[in-house]
Amino acid sequence: MVRNFLEKNIMVDMALVDLHVKRGRLRIGRRLFDRMKDMNLISWSRMISGYGIHGFGKDALELFAKMKSQIRPDHIVFVVVLLVCSHSGLINEGWQCFNSMEKEFGIVPRAENYACIVDLLGRAGKLIEARNFIEGMSIQSDSSVWGALLRACRMHPDVEIAELAARSLFELDAKNSGRYILLSNVYTSLGKIEEANKIRSLMKRKGLKKTAGYSVVEVKNKVYKFLVGAITINKSGY
Known part of the structure; x- marks a missing residue:
């Protein structure tokens, strides 16, 4: 993708950032993120969420502060940031973030x-x-x-x-x-x-019954659905 200059496409950029961030390669993901020319709410949210998933709540909030100086967040972005605060145990920061929604941005929670x-x-x-x-x-x-x-x-x-x-x-x-x-x-x-x-x-x-969790894998055009103690085979679909 880099050789063919596809990294200038925002969708490709976000996919690359998402790939590295989910694997825990936050430095590479952040480097790719900082290179992006066209930023939108989704790209900011993914990088912020990436920090939060791996326990870097403070880094996520620092990036959120940078985001606010460049683009106006919406209520969905605040969901991402609040979840980061929740999983990182940042109670005071979470409250500040929640209270700022309406005070600073006029967003009704x-x-x-x-x-x-x-x-x-x-x-x-x-x-x-x-x-x-x-x-x-x-x-x-x-x-x-x-x-x-x-x-x-x-x-x-x-x-x-x-x-x-x-x-x-x-x-x-x-x-x-x-x-x-x-x-x-x-x-x-x-x-x-x-x-x-x-x-x-x-x-x-x-x-009422509990919805069973399952895994699926496709082998030779057949989809195998694995549950506890059972295997279901479908030729197409699930």
Whole structure:
């Protein structure tokens, strides 16, 4: 691609950056990123996310600061940055980023932005703060917000808050089996086996099943789908 001067194409540039960043070759990815002539929100987001994925939260925020001086971010970019703060444990920086959305850029936070703050607080074990944050939201909380709180209860078991989040999720997203499984896992982690079994029984009564994870590989024009204890073969498609 370099020999044929294809690197001047923004899509090729982003693909190259993405390739190296996902492999953890951040210096090469950043070098290619800095060479890009046409920057857009996607290219900035990918490089920022790349730093965050590999635990370089401070570097991600420094790049975000540089980005703000050149291009106006949108709510999706803020989702990326807030997730970086969450996974890096940068609580104060996450709050500053969230508060700057409306103050500096006039961007009204959406449900996914609120969910990031819940995730930020939840990962840090600040479950009560996360619950209070949800209750004080200026918009209607959705399944992404309550789901973030329930996931946090899986990491930092708290039955009362987990049940609150689960009740809200059952009302909003009653057919999602993952919500029931999360609550069951919270009970199990606290030794409440009877309660965990009740949740799984409730799933069965509702006809809900956990979506099985699987891998696929194509060999000689046949697609092999691998699940636990089973193999399914399709000549085309999945």
